[in-house]
Amino acid sequence: MKKHVWIALFGLFGLLAVESQAQTLRWTSFEHLTDSLRKERRPVLVFIHTDWCTYCKMMELRTFSDQQVVTKLQEKFYCVRLNAEDNQPITFLQRAYKFKPTGVKTGVHELAQVLGTENGKLSYPTTVFFDQYLQLQGRVVGALDAKSLKQVIESGIVLNHLAPER
Template identity: 40%
Template sequence: MKYCRKISMLLIALFYPLLHFGQERINWVSFEQLDSLLAVEPRETLIFIHTDWCSYCRKMEREIFTKQNLVTVINKNYYAVSLDAESAQEITFDQSVWKPKSNKKRTGQHHPLALALLNGKQMIFPSLLRFDKEFRLKNIQQKYLNSKELNDFLE
């Protein structure tokens, strides 16, 4: 009985990664990469603003951003960027350097780029921003979107 349990755990550990093999994922790019990509091949941009503590953000990452039909649409038609709104990371984008006030991540201390992208709107998580090929804001949703709502948002 003891060995049966060990063998079954070993088999699960070996074969679990194969369940995810071949599943396409969203090609998230950084803001630095986005600058170059937009210069070479203009495309619409989808920005996902989130935090570590936001349960709806994590739920979207786990359940919605893994749906194959949405992954295909996003990868084919958009540059996707994920931005932690409370990041302490310095970001270079659009010929500017965006520096947070502190070099330590703190809840409630929002990154200046997240604030600029939301353009005065209240910081609500998750926030999805859709930009056109010239990087002008087309649409914004500041709530959890199920797969149908996200599909409608992308059309």
């Protein structure tokens, strides 16, 4: 019996060790993005979400924890999360954006509207891609699974991250 307990404990610790080695996506903020781009030019991915959005949570838990996605994004991109209902002002491209109330306890951040609006509508989640010079390259409205995000990143259809240095 003791032998089985020890085997189970070693197995559990082994799983925990493997789990702890799993990479997690490092997000940056808009306030740190400028400094990061000064150090090294990279394309930028902006993930627009809300706290109540089920599909946003799915992307955070599944897509942005997939090890291949994490590796590709960490190597090639700066990734920024933008909560569309955050009430903190954000400066981006030398312009200040703020939260706009639309009702009692509701509203939307101006930056989320500017970056995420497609055909006159802001939907969650929306993933916005910029090149290394912060030129808008495209946006994907709706949830992306890991396979789809890898295809978008690798295809270069939305992105032109291999553009020559200016």
